[in-house]
Amino acid sequence: MYKSVIIGTGPAGLTAAIYLARANLKPLIIEGPEPGGQLTTTTDVENFPGFPEGILGPQLMDNMRKQAERFGAEFRTGWVNKADLSRRPFTLSVEGLGEIQAETVIVSTGASAKYLGIPGERENVGRGVSTCATCDGFFFRNKKIIVVGGGDSAMEEANFLTRFASEVVLVHRRNELRASKIMQDRARANEKITWALNRTPLEVVAGESGVTGLKVKDNETGREEIIETDGVFVAIGHTPNTGFLEGQLTADEQGYLLVNPGTTETNIPGVFACGDVQDNRYRQAISAAGTGCMAALDCERFLEATELEAVVR
Structure with missing residues (x-):
């Protein structure tokens, strides 16, 4: 049982991992066969703040991963092929890892360019x-x-x-x-x-x-x-990586996950979405990282609220 499981290791997922790990929530991050997302296929990244000379995409992702690990985030490699979000704790079926249960889930699986x-x-x-x-x-x-x-x-x-x-x-x-x-x-x-x-x-x-x-x-x-x-x-479009969700989360006609305005909350309490999987407009590393921060904070507050509710009961 994990308090939070993050699916995906692009800028959004890794930023969420950093924040949750620093909050001592010990998140589990499930990375697929291409850790780091689309930035691992790029060379020089010159528009990510803090690197005046630029940085290689794979190096940036490796740095973010090491930062999350430093604060206690756990990484495991697998492919989420099914998710049961009908009740908490949520159950994720992960190829190579079996079933994993989580009190909260952050979906940061991105969108693949066609x-x-x-x-x-x-x-x-x-x-x-x-x-x-x-x-x-x-x-x-x-x-x-x-x-x-x-x-x-x-x-x-x-x-x-x-x-x-x-x-x-x-x-x-x-x-x-x-x-x-x-x-x-x-x-x-x-x-x-x-x-x-x-x-x-x-x-x-x-x-x-x-x-x-x-x-x-x-x-x-x-x-x-x-x-x-x-x-x-x-430039023929993108496909959000949401097939494993089997329509459990509300999405737009293109398949991008819908979140409550100003938050990363999906239609299911305890499930959050960040990064390109819910962004069909900007699709930038820095905007993805920003929503990763939002997802972590939303997740942390949700856990605090549910724990307080349990104490009151």
Whole structure:
């Protein structure tokens, strides 16, 4: 029996772990097969406060983990494949660990960026392939960039990247865009954005120094070509990692968990959500860490209240 179990070890989960461990609550943190979350796939992180020269993503996550361990947080590796949140204590079924019971649960499982699933894509993440313009745009100053996607996210990313890039080519597999009219109009009014519509991405082309191009097929003619580029930003959406919850927590139409405004409280008392799993707007390491702090404080106050209630009874 644990007072609190944190599921996920990105910036949100690790920040929650630091706070709960310092409160002497001895939290258990369950980390999946990719500890550290999406930051472990990045290289230089230059927008996390406190590191004027930047820091490597994996190093930042390792530092946060060590900080939590210093105060007594317990880490165990496993995959939560089922959660029974119908009553307290909650029961988590963890592959490799069996069943674990917890008085409170913090869900910080993040959201996974959707990928195209083409050759050369995954192996070049951090070498020119990215899913976060805000995170990596700065590294492409005065370079030519491709953004793949046709929704609002793609338009937003393309517009943002024109702050740095010399040219942004927007590639989409259809002639029509899914983005709202206002977002399309903003992108079309941007002189730095050029268009390669009705083209299907086939392969990310790379050399020793990283990405050099994107091979695409013209869907009208069937002709294949390589669009030269220094970077490929995939902007086709994210998927919240909530499948194991089986719909027990209230979510929006995209699957992001809903919390009470100004808190990290879900629809089930004693269950809290923080980080990208409940944030479909910002998705930044620092904002995730902030909600991790909130979740820990919400969790601590919930435990204090329930313990006081038990004493009164």
